[in-house]
Amino acid sequence: MTECHKELQELLNSQVSVITNDGRILLGILKGLDQKLNVILESCAERVFSKDSGVEQVELGLYIVRGDNIAVVGEVDVDLDSITDWTNLHADPLKHIVH
C-alpha cells in the first residue's frame, strides 16, 4: 500500500505551508513527519489574515503539529513568497473544517 507520507518526505528541510483544521496557516521548515502525518516545523510562523488589516505574521519557534489537525501541507515557492506583498493583502480568515 502506498503511503502518502513517503511523498511528504521529499519536502523535508524545505519551507512548507500547513493549513490546519481550525483555519490557521502555519509556515515553517518541515523537519520531521510520521505515518499519522504529525509534523515538526522549525522557525514556525502563523500568518493571520484579516478583512480590515493586512497579514500579520506571528513567530512561534519549533512546533509539533498533530496529524489529525492538518488539512493541507503545501510546498512554498520561496521566491514567489518573497515577491508577494503580504502586508497589504486583505482576506477573511479560513473557515474551520466541518465534517
Next chain:
Amino acid sequence: KFMLFYSVFKRLIGKIVIIELKNDLEIKGTLHSVDQYLNFKLTNVTVVNEERFPHMASVKSCFIRGSCVRYVQLPIGELDPEVLQDSTRTEIAKEKAAK
C-alpha cells in the same frame, strides 16, 4: 478492503482535478498521487477564487488530507459511470463471497 475509489483515482493521475475541501477552499491542480486513505498530492496548483482565498498564493504543489475533502471535481469524460457501477457491483459481490 474497499479499494475501488483508490483504483479510480490512480487511473486519474496526470489529469487536472479540482478538490473542494470541507472549509470551502477549492484547489485546482494536476493529480500527482493518491493513497489508500484517499489523501491526494496535487502539482501545478492554483486556488479557484484566488481573490477570496489568497492564503495559498506562494504554494505550487500540495498534499491534501483525505479526511478534509468534500468533493473531487473530475474532468468531463474521464469517468464512465456505467463502468463504475459494474465495478461497484463486482466489489460488493466479492466482499459478500469473502464473508
